[in-house]
Amino acid sequence: MTALITVENLCMDFGEKRALNNINFEVEEGEIVGIIGRSGSGKTVLLHLIRGVDQPPTEGKVIYHVAACEGCGWVDVPSRAGEKCPKCGQMMAPVDVDLWNPENEQMKRRVMARTAIMFQRTFALYGNDRVIENVLHALEDIRYPPSKAVNRAADLLDEVRLSHRMMHIARDLSGGEKQRVVLARQLAKEPFTLFADEPTGTLDPGTATLVHRMLKEAAEKNDMGMMVTSHFSQVIQDVADRAIMLKDGEIEILGKPDEVIARFMAGYSDTETYEEAELGENVLVARDVIKRYLSVDRGMVKAVDGVTFEVKEKEVFGIIGKSGAGKTTLSRMISGIIEPTGGEMNVRIGEGWVDMTKPGIEFRGRAKGYIGLLHQEYDLYPHRTVLDNLTDAIGLEFPKELAVRKAIITLKMAGFPEEKSREILDRRPSELSEGERHRVALAQVLIREPRIVILDEPTGTMDPITKVDVKHSIMHAREEMDETFIVVSHDMDFVHDICDRIALMRGGKIIALGDPEEVLARLTDEEREIMGKPTA
Template identity: 75%
Template sequence: MASLITVENLCKEFNGIPVLKNINFSIDEGEILGIIGRSGAGKTVLMHLIRGVDEPPTSGKIIFHISACNKCSHIDLQSKTGDKCPKCGGELVKVDVDLWAEENRSMKRRIMTRSAMMFQRTFALYGDDRVIENVMHALSDINYPPEKQVSRAADLLDEVRLSHRMMHIARDLSGGEKQRVVLARQLAKEPFLLCADEPTGTLDPRTAKIVHEMLHESSIGNHMAMLVSSHFSQIIEDICNRAIFLEDGEIKKIGDPKEIIDTFMKDAADDEIFEKGDLGDELLHAKDVIKRYITVDRGMIKAVDGVTFEVSEREIFGIIGTSGAGKTTLSRIISGIIEPTGGEMNIRIGEEWVDMTKPGIQNRGRAKGYIGLLHQEYDLYPHRNVLDNLTDSIGLEFPKELAMRKAIITLKMAGFNEDKSREILNRLPDQLSEGEKHRVALAQVLIREPRIILLDEPTGTMDPITKIDVKHSIMHAREDMDETFIVVSHDMDFVREICDRAALMRHGKIVKIGPTEEVLEYLTQEEREIMSRPEA
């Protein structure tokens, strides 16, 4: 099989700190190459360099082996050398292009038109447009003949099994459906390379499996090479031809996906033992909470339907359920983002009980300041460094020395060791891995010293080792700071390991509440299939 890309001695530094160190490997035409490694290993930086975005490497080369038309700007696979150009009829000539060489800037732009990228948390859709219109926009971007766009867009939606959603408004799709629209938009470019950086990190396991199947089928059907990073290790084993184990910016091993995963997972054992939580008095009490919506097409929707529960000090309380069960709506009521239709949501502040359902600075306004929320679609301030994101950007005023001290303490609680905490203080968010960004976002919540922290899908984009770090950060925050956590998650393994109690929601109601293991035993087989992660 012909080679598509050769990476030679690739190095990348940020502020003098090495992130990638002498990376060497190749990708063949049509090959699916997996990258696995814990957060901060350099996976995203490597993908961006191969895609040609952001800043150039510090040293080394990324060489694309392609063919280029001698008459127009069309480029193709090197295996097409000698064929006629499908655009103008010219001849395709063999070319090797050093992507980041200054003299190849024009050719780099041409290569980027035939490569695509899917990010882990950015759907990049026109939210108010229909699904088929989103795909047609992508076809317009590559100057596809207008009179053929509707038919081609429909073909692409067939390819990602989304024909039954083509007339839906994009913002109304589920996360998995949005990601399949993104894939259809990328396939519109007819890429010979797709970089998929944790494309299913925020999706439930069953939906993630569907999207990965789409990626696999698209690679084979379009003879498209793919570079895919994922913390779903079983998926890398299932769909990748080869895999790379990346650690601290270095390739530790490359070869058979199963062997690579086995090597990586050796470090994922959790030997730390935590004491059973010594719970305090009741801290939050919800009584008959209701949230109803009126819609044109579906009429009355009972998103939350008469929910009653309580949470104690220092408790880690889980809220679980499949998509549409009402857990996200309930979490937004708890955090004060939305107002319920009826019922009470009381939180104890000091010796006083405050009803979150009542507006005003002495009620919901007062309580919100003591509730920290980390949503799965969190945002950091892109142009402020980590220190500023933890202090100035969220309105906390500390003298510089105290700010650094407080930031380091909080970053350690969020899963960083002290050396790493000091190392990243002056980095911008774009210089962090996705897992590191998540932990900084958690630190941004912790530094406000809330009484209750609500975590929405806290492990969605994390590799197994980073998940252990986050588990430890939550347990240490409970032990060291007397923090109370409410965890909304589809990751049943994580819920089992960390939660004292859990509540199972179905159709807006809590149908089972109690010790976590008892609640998990109450799941139906369908719920288990949806919410259980693939075996690693």
């Protein structure tokens, strides 16, 4: 095969912290390379440097070996050198492009125009437009002939198996469907390489497997190479031809996916145990809660249809179900973001009860201050430090000394060791890994000292070892802060290990509620395939 990308002695520093150290490897034309590693290992930093985004490396080079047409500016894979340009017919010549050399800025733009990227957690869609309109916008961006654009957009939606959703409004799609629209938009650019940064981190296992298949099929059909980062071994197994494991910013091993995954999982264990919690009185009581809304495409939708349950103080209560079951809508009603259409939703604050179905500062407004929500689409303030994000950015005005102390205590609750907690206080979110940002967002919720914490897909972007850290942080927070957690998740292993009780939702209803073992035994074959099956 022919080398497309050469990475030479690549290093990246953020202040005194070295994120990447002496990275060397090649990517072949048409090859799919997986990059695996724990949160903070440098995966995203490496991918962005190779693609040419963000700031330049501290040292080293990223060299693209391409065939370039000087007539129209088209750039293609190196094996096309000596052939006629598919756009204008002139002969294409081999060119090596040092991507981060300031003198090559024009060639860098040409190369980047022929690559595409899917960012983690960011769907980057026009939410109020239809699916086919989102793809048409991507074709407009590359000046695709308008007379042919509709047919091309339809072909791309066929390719990602979304023809049955082309007239849906983008915001109404599931996470997996949105990610496939993103893929269609990126394929519209006709890239010779696609960069996918944790493309399925927040999706349930069944949907993730489908997206992995779409990615691999797209690479094969379009003769396209790919670089995929993940901390999930399944992504690398499903997609990659070759894999790299990063550890503390260095290449630990490069080779066959099975060999790399075996090294990544070596020594992985969870041996910490906890005493069974003594649960308190009810802190949340829901009776016949209903939420209906009007959809342009589907008419009147019963998102939540008469659910009844209670949550006790210090309980870890799980809500599970496949996409569309109503679990996210229910969690948003518990948090006070949306108002129930009917029923009762009462939260205990101190010695009294607050009716969440009633608006106003004495009712839902009062209770919301004691309910923390960490949504899977969380945001941090990008230009503020971690310390600022935890204190004054959310209106907590502490003296500096107390702010630092409180921040460190809370970061430890969210799974950071104390030394690491002190280390990251002055960093900005862009200098953290995705898993680290997620834990900072959890700390941002915990620092408000809520009575109830709602975690929406809390492990979606975390490697297996970090998941254990988060599990421990939740259990410590329960023991030390008398915290109550409501966990909305498709991660069956996590739910099995951490929850005292689980509610299984189907079609807006709770159809099973109780011990995790008993409820998980009620999953249908389809639900097991989509949501995964606990290994314990």
